[in-house]
Amino acid sequence: MQINAALDALLEPCHLPDSGMSEEAVTRMSDLKARRATLVPGLKVMANAVANWAKSEQLVRKAYLFGSRVRGTNSPDSDLDVAVEIAALEGDSCAFTTWTAEAQRLKASIAGIVPVIIDLDWYGGEEDTPCIHQALKQSSVLVYDTEAE
Structure with missing residues (x-):
């Protein structure tokens, strides 16, 4: 099955070139892959779809899965909670302006990248988005980080 091959490739040990990547970036990429590997099988597919x-x-800049599906307390019709950190567009005063x-x-x-409803939220840090923070x-998985790419 094609998706299984994609997940296997995603979860393989990280083989990154030595040049051009800091040790911190290599560590972050390895940590990201390790976190993805701990997800339950159905959530792995969703994590991969959200990361792509x-x-x-x-x-x-970053994408997180959180909520009941990450905690494992979801019902079959639960949505998938996704939070994103975004960059401010040129000319915007801040990331929230861009989000708006x-x-x-x-x-x-x-919408539609996974077979459940996605609730997409902006994450602007503890001060700007305390509830999302x-x-x-409480329970989240970082599935995408531009600094780890």
């Missing part, structure tokens, strides 16, 4: 989506969106302008487009672009602290 995030990689295709230039604004997205781009949220609808981002939500439309992520607390939820991420």
Whole structure:
């Protein structure tokens, strides 16, 4: 099955070139792959889909899965909670301004990539988004990080 091969490749040990990548970036990539490997099988597919989506969106700097599906307390019809950190567009005063302008487009672009409803939220750190911060602290999985790419 093609998705299994993609997941196997995603979860293989990281083989990164020595040049051009800091030791910290290599460590972060390895940590990211290790976290992905601990997900339950159905969630692994969703994590991979969200990571691929995030990689295709230039604004997205980090993507997290959180909530009941990560905790394992979900019901079959539970949504998939996804939080993203985004970069501010040139001319925008901050990332929240960009989120306000781009949220609808981002939500439309992520809809349908997995067979459950996705609840996409902006994460702006503890001060700007305290509820999301607390939820991420409680149970989350970082599935995409531009600094680890």
